Amino acid sequence: MRRVRTPTGLDEGGLERALELLREAVRRRGLRSSSVRESIARAALQREGHFTVDDLIRDLRTTEGEVHTATVYRVRPLLVEEGLLQTTLVSSSDGAHYERAFEREHHDHLICSQCGKVVEFFLEDIEELQRAIAKKFGFRLTGHVHELVGTCRDCLRTDA
Ligand SMILES: [Zn+2]
Numbered sequence: 001m002r003r004v005r006t007p008t009g010l011d012e013g014g015l016e017r018a019l020e021l022l023r024e025a026v027r028r029r030g031l032r033s034s035s036v037r038e039s040i041a042r043a044a045l046q047r048e049g050h051f052t053v054d055d056l057i058r059d060l061r062t063t064e065g066e067v068h069t070a071t072v073y074r075v076r077p078l079l080v081e082e083g084l085l086q087t088t089l090v091s092s093s094d095g096a097h098y099e100r101a102f103e104r105e106h107h108d109h110l111i112c113s114q115c116g117k118v119v120e121f122f123l124e125d126i127e128e129l130q131r132a133i134a135k136k137f138g139f140r141l142t143g144h145v146h147e148l149v150g151t152c153r154d155c156l157r158t159d160a
């Protein structure tokens with residue numbers, strides 16, 4: 001079992017590689033290039049840890065001025081499908097979050113339902129079991145979200 005470190009935002013080099021991948025995807029999909037889309041990708045990739053779409057919109061409003069919520073929601077699936085972001089903490093009380101997937105190792109989450117604390121971990125046995133389950137039912141896996149929900153040590157202590 002390994003504790004996975006929550007990363008800081010992507011550095012300039014990583015950001016350039018991510019944006020190049022996005023531009024390629026935009027060409028492949030025959031979409032128009034858009035500076036707003038790139039600003040959204042940039043803001044998302046520079047964010048630390050886990051964030052909601054609302055967090056992202058708040059960031060963008062400070063750096064880019066007015067950004068339409070609908071635009072952010074429209075760009076989001078592309079960023080997820082192209083592997084720049086992944087959906088995470090779907091069991092969280094404030095709904096689904098996102099986090100950088102680009103140039104980051106896979107990990108799973110433990111969530112405290114009282115204070116929202118998140119622990120990121122990796123355990124090969126769990127990965128192996130999930131592959132075995134998929135194989136048994138004839139699925140080819142493209143991803144998974146594995147989350148454990150409970151009460152963290154600090155909140156347990158406060159309760160007592
Ligand atoms: Zn807690």
Ligand SMILES: [Zn+2]
Nearest residue numbers: 088099109120
């Ligand atoms: Zn995470």
